[in-house]
Amino acid sequence: MAAERMTVSQFLSNRRGHRRLDISDMLTYLYLTIGTILMFGPVLWLVASSFKTQAGLVKYPPPLLPYQQVQVEVAGFDEALPLFEVTMEDGSTQEMAQIRRVGIEARMIDPADPEAGEIKVNIRQREPVEEVKLAWENYLDPLIELDNFDFFTYLKNSVIVTSVATAITLVINSMAAFALSKYRFKGRDAIFVLFISTLMIPITVILVPVFLVITSIGWKNNLWGVIIPGAATPTGIFLLRQYMLTIPDELLDAARIDGASEWHIYWRVILPLARPALAVLAIFSVMWRWNDFLWPLIVLSQNDYFTLQVGLNAFQGELQIQWHYVLAMTVVTLLPITLVFAFLQRFITTGIATTGMK
Amino acid sequence: MQFTSLQNPGFPSLLAGKGENLRLLTILDPLTRPILLMLVTAVDRLLTPIQRRVGIDKMGYFFILPNLLIFGIFVLLPMLLNFYYAMTGGTKLFPADRPFIGLGNFETLFDCGDFLSPNSCQEDLFWRGIFNTIQFVIFQVSGIVLFSLMTALVLNRKIVARGFFRSVFFYPVLLSPVVVALIWKWVLQHEGLLNAIVEIFGGESTRWLLDPNWAMFWVVFVSVWALMGFYTLILLAGLQSIPPELYEASSIDGAGSWQDFRFVTLPLLMPTMFVVLVLALIRAVQMFDQIYVLTGGGPGTRTQLLVQYIYTTGFSNQIQLFGLSAAASMALGITLLVLTLLQLRLGNQSSLA
Numbered sequence: 001m002a003a004e005r006m007t008v009s010q011f012l013s014n015r016r017g018h019r020r021l022d023i024s025d026m027l028t029y030l031y032l033t034i035g036t037i038l039m040f041g042p043v044l045w046l047v048a049s050s051f052k053t054q055a056g057l058v059k060y061p062p063p064l065l066p067y068q069q070v071q072v073e074v075a076g077f078d079e080a081l082p083l084f085e086v087t088m089e090d091g092s093t094q095e096m097a098q099i100r101r102v103g104i105e106a107r108m109i110d111p112a113d114p115e116a117g118e119i120k121v122n123i124r125q126r127e128p129v130e131e132v133k134l135a136w137e138n139y140l141d142p143l144i145e146l147d148n149f150d151f152f153t154y155l156k157n158s159v160i161v162t163s164v165a166t167a168i169t170l171v172i173n174s175m176a177a178f179a180l181s182k183y184r185f186k187g188r189d190a191i192f193v194l195f196i197s198t199l200m201i202p203i204t205v206i207l208v209p210v211f212l213v214i215t216s217i218g219w220k221n222n223l224w225g226v227i228i229p230g231a232a233t234p235t236g237i238f239l240l241r242q243y244m245l246t247i248p249d250e251l252l253d254a255a256r257i258d259g260a261s262e263w264h265i266y267w268r269v270i271l272p273l274a275r276p277a278l279a280v281l282a283i284f285s286v287m288w289r290w291n292d293f294l295w296p297l298i299v300l301s302q303n304d305y306f307t308l309q310v311g312l313n314a315f316q317g318e319l320q321i322q323w324h325y326v327l328a329m330t331v332v333t334l335l336p337i338t339l340v341f342a343f344l345q346r347f348i349t350t351g352i353a354t355t356g357m358k
Numbered sequence: 359m360q361f362t363s364l365q366n367p368g369f370p371s372l373l374a375g376k377g378e379n380l381r382l383l384t385i386l387d388p389l390t391r392p393i394l395l396m397l398v399t400a401v402d403r404l405l406t407p408i409q410r411r412v413g414i415d416k417m418g419y420f421f422i423l424p425n426l427l428i429f430g431i432f433v434l435l436p437m438l439l440n441f442y443y444a445m446t447g448g449t450k451l452f453p454a455d456r457p458f459i460g461l462g463n464f465e466t467l468f469d470c471g472d473f474l475s476p477n478s479c480q481e482d483l484f485w486r487g488i489f490n491t492i493q494f495v496i497f498q499v500s501g502i503v504l505f506s507l508m509t510a511l512v513l514n515r516k517i518v519a520r521g522f523f524r525s526v527f528f529y530p531v532l533l534s535p536v537v538v539a540l541i542w543k544w545v546l547q548h549e550g551l552l553n554a555i556v557e558i559f560g561g562e563s564t565r566w567l568l569d570p571n572w573a574m575f576w577v578v579f580v581s582v583w584a585l586m587g588f589y590t591l592i593l594l595a596g597l598q599s600i601p602p603e604l605y606e607a608s609s610i611d612g613a614g615s616w617q618d619f620r621f622v623t624l625p626l627l628m629p630t631m632f633v634v635l636v637l638a639l640i641r642a643v644q645m646f647d648q649i650y651v652l653t654g655g656g657p658g659t660r661t662q663l664l665v666q667y668i669y670t671t672g673f674s675n676q677i678q679l680f681g682l683s684a685a686a687s688m689a690l691g692i693t694l695l696v697l698t699l700l701q702l703r704l705g706n707q708s709s710l711a
Contacts, residue, residue: 049544172424175425179419201691204668212451232425266421291536291537333537341525341532
């Protein structure tokens with residue numbers, strides 16, 4: 001593999017045996033550096049911003065890291081006081097805690113020496129003392145006390161939709177692929193062509209009638225209405241069928257001689273052997289379902305049934321966008337997919353190279 | 359088909375080698391196994407008498423049945439119903455309650471003084487949607503082809519940490535459209551990162567998503583950002599399937615790197631490029647969610663594309679015009695059909711190449 005890559009990559013570079021970096025190498029790394037900043041930068045910026053307080057988010061120009069004003073405990077006060085750096089009349093500076101601000105004057109106290117008493121300072125003469133501190137409350141508040149964003153419900157709905165839909169997709173598509181690859185029955189090829197010809201018909205083209213079917217069944221505002229319509233996916237059938245064709249028929253015949261029923265063969269012989277292809281379809285299905293937006297948006301109109309994507313969209317669409325929560329919840333939403341990516345990248349790339357589908 | 363022209367299925371095995379991925383499954387196994395076993399045995403009991411009666415080959419019908427049912431109810435039936443909807447009016451959902459108006463919806467859609475100016479049309483939003491879609495598709499698809507080709511060429515060179523860089527460019531592909539839109543909405547907002555950077559370099563801060571031309575630019579940019587990794591991967595597979603002997607031969611002939619690219623890489627990559635082009639076209643024509651969250655179609659209707667028109671007309675407006683929505687979706691369907699046929703033809707050619 002490495003040798004092959006080397007020869008292929010002789011294209012444009014190193015082909016004359018240069019060992020040092022030449023101009024084209026430098027351009028390559030420049031491209032990669034800019035690319036990395038452009039591709040990862042916005043995501044990192046989202047994560048960094050999600051740890052800023054509401055006050056920190058409105059600061060402009062925005063600081064790179066989440067800063068918060070230092071709070072100090074001062075003897076004699078119940079609550080922690082914000083710390084400032086005060087420029088004294090003689091030009092020296094001193095760190096002092098603010099007790100209260102009235103108009104343009106602030107009453108300050110020296111936290112190291114509260115006995116010295118309060119002094120009054122013009123607010124222009126003080127600068128907040130800040131430290132890097134993560135605002136975990138952006139993540140924790142929505143879990144308990146936001147009445148217009150029910151994070152746990154959305155998460156639960158998303159998890160149910162993703163897992164149930166993936167399980168159903170795997171079972172019915174592997175059954176169909178088994179039938180299409182290992183049996184000879186009338187109409188088999190016609191059915192296969194029918195499946196494949198709808199490969200490029202997205203649900204977008206048939207929104208209204210699918211909505212009618214869902215409504216007639218009574219699946220409006222019901223997670224089944226989101227799960228079932230996309231379960232029979234031509235991509236899945238195609239992927240699995242191609243793989244099952246490589247399983248030798250002799251294996252099936254041997255099992256039949258041993259007295260295994262067809263169902264037993266499907267369950268005990270075909271499914272275990274088709275595991276790599278099933279894994280690829282499972283990962284695809286998780287990605288499709290977790291990220292799905294337009295169809296859930298149409299089927300689910302009540303808050304209680306929202307998936308994360310729909311809930312997040314509704315939450316960010318409110319008149320006063322509460323960015324500190326929106327950013328934190330966006331991070332939570334992209335986390336599972338990022339984990340899937342980190343651990344199962346190999347399967348995703350193989351799947352795409354094999355089917356040309358996402 | 360486009361998929362057959364790409365790569366042999368070289369699946370990595372879940373079982374061989376590194377099995378860490380399966381750890382979670384192993385933990386769940388004792389819980390799920392008895393339930394599964396019961397289910398499987400029950401199905402087997404049910405099926406054995408049937409199999410005895412119909413014989414082995416007809417069992418194929420049983421295995422395909424669940425899929426065919428769902429497919430029939432949620433894909434085939436709706437495809438037929440869509441024609442009926444397109445020919446009925448009113449705001450009722452159930453077909454029986456809807457008056458038949460023949461081609462009325464299409465007449466409404468195509469009722470234009472001048473087809474080149476949306477303002478003269480009765481359904482000006484439909485035409486605006488079409489023009490915006492055409493503009494979006496042209497810029498987005500050329501952006502995707504250009505940048506994914508450049509990235510694939512760069513990633514195909516002898517570089518350090520290729521796996522890392524490949525992941526970097528691929529990562530956004532997996533993010534949901536909603537998440538992608540929110541990431542960029544945050545970067546592009548008026549007091550956002552981009553304006554801060556622009557000001558450092560002495561520029562003026564702009565309301566990127568409220569300026570009509572910038573809004574279209576960013577909508578295109580963000581979708582290229584989110585999708586190009588996918589096409590890069592396909593092109594990379596294409597590049598790596600070019601036989602290295604060809605480069606050896608061309609270097610014996612004294613070809614330079616540009617000639618290598620022009621006379622070896624490009625011609626051999628052409629079939630894959632066509633696949634990428636058509637796949638990107640098909641996706642671009644259907645663009646909805648990212649834009650819907652990023653700009654909501656705004657400012658005004660500047661970034662409202664065709665699918666958003668279908669969605670708003672049928673589902674999010676106060677008056678739900680399902681017939682008009684279905685008629686408009688047929689326009690989309692026909693476009694996709696043409697593109698798919700084009701792809702099939704090119705796919706056949708490329709598998710010959």
